[in-house]
Amino acid sequence: xxxxxxEEKDCDCCFDSVKLDAGVWCPGKGHFFCAACLANFLxxxxxxxxxxxxxxxxxxxxxxxxxxxPFGDGALAAFVPxxxxxxxxxxxxxxxxQGIQEQMEKENRDKIEELKQKLAKAEGGAxxxxxxxxxxxxxxxxxxLKCPRCKLAFLDYDxxxxxxxxxxxxxxxxxxxxxxGKDAHQHFxxxxxxxxxxxxxxFIDHAKWLVYQSKRKAKLLAEYLATVPEDLxxxxxxxxxxxxxxxxxxxxxxxxxxxxxxxxxxxxxxKLSVPRKLRGQLADKAKALLKKDIELKFPDGKAKVEVSxxxxxxxxxxxxxxxxxKTVKNLAANLPDKTQVTIDDDWVELECKKAKIASGWxxxxxxxxxxxxxxxxxxxxxxxxxxVMVRKAAKQDEGKxxxxxxADDTDVTILKHWIEAAWDAxxxxxxxxxxxxxxxxxxxxxxxxxxxxxxxxxxxSEDCWAAATDLGKALGVELNAxxxxxGGEPAAKGRGKGAKGRGRGRGRGRG
Numbered sequence: 001x002x003x004x005x006x007e008e009k010d011c012d013c014c015f016d017s018v019k020l021d022a023g024v025w026c027p028g029k030g031h032f033f034c035a036a037c038l039a040n041f042l043x044x045x046x047x048x049x050x051x052x053x054x055x056x057x058x059x060x061x062x063x064x065x066x067x068x069x070p071f072g073d074g075a076l077a078a079f080v081p082x083x084x085x086x087x088x089x090x091x092x093x094x095x096x097x098q099g100i101q102e103q104m105e106k107e108n109r110d111k112i113e114e115l116k117q118k119l120a121k122a123e124g125g126a127x128x129x130x131x132x133x134x135x136x137x138x139x140x141x142x143x144x145l146k147c148p149r150c151k152l153a154f155l156d157y158d159x160x161x162x163x164x165x166x167x168x169x170x171x172x173x174x175x176x177x178x179x180x181g182k183d184a185h186q187h188f189x190x191x192x193x194x195x196x197x198x199x200x201x202x203f204i205d206h207a208k209w210l211v212y213q214s215k216r217k218a219k220l221l222a223e224y225l226a227t228v229p230e231d232l233x234x235x236x237x238x239x240x241x242x243x244x245x246x247x248x249x250x251x252x253x254x255x256x257x258x259x260x261x262x263x264x265x266x267x268x269x270x271k272l273s274v275p276r277k278l279r280g281q282l283a284d285k286a287k288a289l290l291k292k293d294i295e296l297k298f299p300d301g302k303a304k305v306e307v308s309x310x311x312x313x314x315x316x317x318x319x320x321x322x323x324x325x326k327t328v329k330n331l332a333a334n335l336p337d338k339t340q341v342t343i344d345d346d347w348v349e350l351e352c353k354k355a356k357i358a359s360g361w362x363x364x365x366x367x368x369x370x371x372x373x374x375x376x377x378x379x380x381x382x383x384x385x386x387x388v389m390v391r392k393a394a395k396q397d398e399g400k401x402x403x404x405x406x407a408d409d410t411d412v413t414i415l416k417h418w419i420e421a422a423w424d425a426x427x428x429x430x431x432x433x434x435x436x437x438x439x440x441x442x443x444x445x446x447x448x449x450x451x452x453x454x455x456x457x458x459x460x461s462e463d464c465w466a467a468a469t470d471l472g473k474a475l476g477v478e479l480n481a482x483x484x485x486x487g488g489e490p491a492a493k494g495r496g497k498g499a500k501g502r503g504r505g506r507g508r509g510r511g
Contacts, residue, residue: 012064013037024075028067035079042080042088050098050158057099058092086439098157098206109153111139111243127232134228134236139243142220145213148172148179157209161195161202162188175200175212192312201337203314208338210248218250225252226261268461269484270468273453274298277346277365277382278475282455285474290467294459304340310448313337318443322347322394322418332443333423339438341421341445347394349415350379352406359415360390360403364447370477371417371447380408394418394444417447456484 008017011034023034033041045053045060055061059070077085145154152167154174161174162184171184175198180187188194188202195201200212221244228236233255244251258265274282279298286296299305307316316339318332335341346364348371351357364371365382381388390403406412422442457464468481 011037013041022079024071024079026062026064026067027069027071028062030066031062031064033063038076039080039084042076042084046087046091050095053091053095054099058095060088094206107246109144130232131235131239134232135239135243138221138224138236138240142217142224143243143247143249145174145177148177157206159203159205159209161200161204161209173197174209175216193314194312201314204338205336208336211338214248214250217247218244218252221249222252222260223264225255226257226264230257262458266461267459268464270457270464270481271453271484272455272457272468272471273451273478273480274455274471274475275364275370275452275477276301276343278477279455281475282471285471289470289474290457291459291463294457294463294467296455296457298455304342305450305454306338306340307335307445307449308337308451310446316445316449318421318423318441318445320443322349322416322420322444324416333438333441335423335438335445336426339423339426341419341423341450343419343421343450344442345394345420346447347418347420347444349394349418350390350412351415352390352410352412354410355390355404355406357390357403357406360392361394362388362390362406364417367412367414368476371414373414373416375414377412377414378409379406379412394420418444419447419450420444421450453480453482455479457481 007020009020009023009032010017011023012031013033014037016034018034023032024038025032041063042060055068056070060076061067061070073089076088080088146152147154147165147167147170149170149172150165150168152165154163154165157163157174162180163172163174164170164183165172169182171180171182172178173180173184173187173195175195178184178187178197185202187196190196193202198212198216200209204212221240225233225237237251237255241251252260254260258267262269279301282296282298290296309316314337316335316337317326318335319326319330320332321330323330348362348364348367350360350362350367352360362379363382366379366388368378368380369375371377379388387405387407389398389405391397391401392403393401395401420442421444423438423440425440426438457467459467465481468479472479472481
């Protein structure tokens with residue numbers, strides 16, 4: 001008997017005729033789409049305006065716009081590639097996060113209006129009115145992002161940090177709020193696509209952008225509190241603490257004027273680049289070398305660290321294997337700038353002509369100095385055993401993986417420094433403007449793309465620069481001291497060297 005005819009249907013997008021089981025009806029049952037058009041639609045939906053994505057709470061509606069019911073996940077997952085579907089799910093997370101942010105901003109606007117009305121009516125005693133004035137200034141001028149020219153509140157952010165004000169067409173930086181004329185893109189391009197003042201990248205997803213904003217607002221809050229009379233400072237701080245908590249802004253614990261605004265009191269903060277392998281020694285050296293009024297801070301050794309392209313790119317390439325060959329097969333992930341990773345191990349590929357080792361691997365802790373590519377350094381066992389095992393590959397295995405042993409103080413040439421790390425799922429690595437999804441994974445990242453400049457010294461300028469120099473000599477490496485917020489080192493001081501809106505307006509990022 002003849003086989004039953006398989007019913008076909010024309011796709012309402014490309015008009016090709018396909019089998020009914022090779023496509024999907026829209027939720028309203030009015031339109032039919034083939035698998036290829038559906039995948040293209042979801043890919044386009046990834047870069048659609050936030051207002052469009054928001055209609056279905058991050059879920060796609062019929063592209064023919066005749067239904068307010070979103071597609072079901074099961075129907076989509078059955079017909080589109082897994083990577084397309086994974087990125088589609090990330091849109092839902094982004095929309096939810098931005099929705100929460102919008103709600104918090106709306107609550108802020110309501111608080112501002114409430115405070116203005118309260119002050120206009122002169123409700124409360126003199127001290128309460130003074131406290132309310134401070135709270136109003138903090139919420140309105142610090143917690144609310146505004147155009148630097150017309151002061152219109154800015155809420156919308158679409159992954160591009162070169163903002164154009166919807167009120168006066170001012171182009172400004174969303175990090176430092178510099179008025180850049182008509183277009184703020186050059187502000188970033190002249191500094192490797194990063195804000196020259198705050199270091200934030202031109203393209204960054206909404207969640208990471210909020211982290212930058214929280215840090216900036218915390219700094220401004222501290223500086224403002226320093227101007228509040230000492231007898232009112234804690235009361236003002238307590239009053240705005242709930243508002244700050246809602247926005248993810250850290251409230252300072254030390255309310256001394258010097259701690260809140262160090263620069264205004266002749267204090268500086270120096271950022272030091274200290275190799276992680278030497279940080280165990282750092283605390284001990286600091287006790288002996290630092291004066292009492294110098295504060296040293298560095299993160300916990302188990303804390304996650306941020307990646308940042310040394311070339312100024314918006315992403316950092318993580319490889320499955322530590323080789324210089326960049327192929328799709330060896331690509332572990334294209335990590336967005338500032339992605340946090342957990343360091344599992346720290347490897348150095350080296351050459352030793354004396355031992356006839358053209359390429360071998362050792363742990364960075366056994367290398368004396370910074371393992372920059374091409375550097376001529378010495379090897380020394382960190383445990384004091386007198387010799388270091390050289391492996392054939394960057395893995396823990398011994399046995400057949402052992403290439404040989406090198407005695408302490410043997411000269412080697414550094415070929416490459418790699419950080420073996422793991423990361424959680426992230427958003428923003430799939431394309432130029434972010435929005436692509438990066439699944440959780442692990443791999444090898446070039447050491448130069450995992451900065452070590454997260455150690456700080458705070459104190460009087462001359463004392464800090466002198467301390468940076470002394471610490472560098474004690475550790476035997478250059479610490480590349482740099483003053484946070486600009487400003488140079490005092491004359492005759494070293495550089496830490498070693499022994500050798502939507503509320504009332506709308507802004508749009510034009511990426």
